[in-house]
Amino acid sequence: MYQFFVEPGQIQGKEILIRGSDVNHIKNVLRMRVGEELAVSNGVDGREYRCGIIALEDEVIRCELRFIKEDGVELPSRIYLFQGLPKADKMELIVQKAVELGAYQVIPVATRRSVVKLEEKKAAARVSRWQAIAESAAKQSKRRVIPQVQQVMNWQQALDYAKGIPVKLIPYELAEDMGRTRELLEGLEPGQDIAVFIGPEGGFEETEIARAMEAGALPITLGKRILRTETAGMTVLSWLMYRLEGK
Numbered sequence: 001m002y003q004f005f006v007e008p009g010q011i012q013g014k015e016i017l018i019r020g021s022d023v024n025h026i027k028n029v030l031r032m033r034v035g036e037e038l039a040v041s042n043g044v045d046g047r048e049y050r051c052g053i054i055a056l057e058d059e060v061i062r063c064e065l066r067f068i069k070e071d072g073v074e075l076p077s078r079i080y081l082f083q084g085l086p087k088a089d090k091m092e093l094i095v096q097k098a099v100e101l102g103a104y105q106v107i108p109v110a111t112r113r114s115v116v117k118l119e120e121k122k123a124a125a126r127v128s129r130w131q132a133i134a135e136s137a138a139k140q141s142k143r144r145v146i147p148q149v150q151q152v153m154n155w156q157q158a159l160d161y162a163k164g165i166p167v168k169l170i171p172y173e174l175a176e177d178m179g180r181t182r183e184l185l186e187g188l189e190p191g192q193d194i195a196v197f198i199g200p201e202g203g204f205e206e207t208e209i210a211r212a213m214e215a216g217a218l219p220i221t222l223g224k225r226i227l228r229t230e231t232a233g234m235t236v237l238s239w240l241m242y243r244l245e246g247k
Contacts, residue, residue: 002030003039003048003139005146011065016040016051018061026053026061038063041144046074048144073144076190077244078104080165081233082158084200085114090230095130099137099147101237104193106134107150109158113202123152155208159215162195168217170197171232172209175219184218185243194240198233 004026010017018026018040026032032053040049040063047070051063081103083094091108098106108127110117118126130149138146153161162168167188175181188194197204197212204212213219222235 001037001039002026002032003041003142005043005135005139006040008042008044011040011042011049014065016049016063016065018063019059023059023061027056032056037066039142043138043144043146046070046072046144048073048142073142075102075104075241075244077188077240078193079237079240080105080107080162080193080195081237082107082109082162082195082197083233084109084111084198084204084229085116085118085152086200086229087115091126091130092133094230094233095133095149096137097234098237099134099143100141101234102143102241103147103237104145105148105150106130107158107161108152109197110152110154111200111208112155112205114200115202116200118152127151155211158197159211162197162217163215165193165195167192168195168197168212168215169220169236170204170209170212170217171199171222171236172219173203173226175221178221178223181220184220185239188240188243190244196233196236196240198229198236201229 004018004022006018034053037050037052040051047068049065050067050069051065053061054064055062079102081098083106085108095106127149134149135146197217222232227235
């Protein structure tokens with residue numbers, strides 16, 4: 001079942017309109033025909049609108065609503081991934097996998113040890129690219145919302161942004177108590193928003209860890225091995241998905 005995202009205003013009672021680049025994809029790539037069924041989400045309300053194609057026009061695909069699925073596929077908690085800017089194209093992989101694992105938002109963070117330094121125009125272009133990857137991953141994984149990729153923040157901005165998030169976790173290579181990490185994870189409850197801070201290739205500086213702890217972040221360990229930045233976030237998100245969906 002193919003899934004597409006539309007703006008809320010494109011769902012008009014029993015009629016659903018698909019516009020933009022998806023029109024060409026549906027007609028000329030997927031070669032779908034009148035009568036075939038597809039799924040549509042508006043990226044906001046968490047619903048899946050199952051509909052059938054009734055007309056294939058030049059600039060719009062007209063569909064008729066058949067039924068609405070409201071069973072939840074989203075995690076019961078909103079997870080914010082604060083990712084230290086990595087080198088090369090690693091951020092694209094990180095965004096893709098974070099969306100697949102249920103992240104609610106991805107926040108790129110320029111930390112002290114981030115090798116990548118983005119100028120404002122270049123940063124805006126990168127964020128636009130990352131947002132497109134997030135949308136594509138949301139379609140592929142049958143998400144019903146499109147996770148937002150925020151503009152690049154510095155460390156203080158990231159901590160300020162996370163101020164209202166009740167649970168803040170920060171993997172740190174000097175944290176050694178796996179028992180404590182297990183207790184923290186087991187104590188999480190569905191419905192709690194969670195921030196996860198991941199450092200870049202060189203990790204966090206001690207001053208950044210100290211400031212994060214002052215802001216309420218809890219250091220956790222990811223085990224005895226040192227994980228790459230693109231692996232660390234995925235590990236924590238996998239733990240959280242297992243824990244929250246299993247409750």
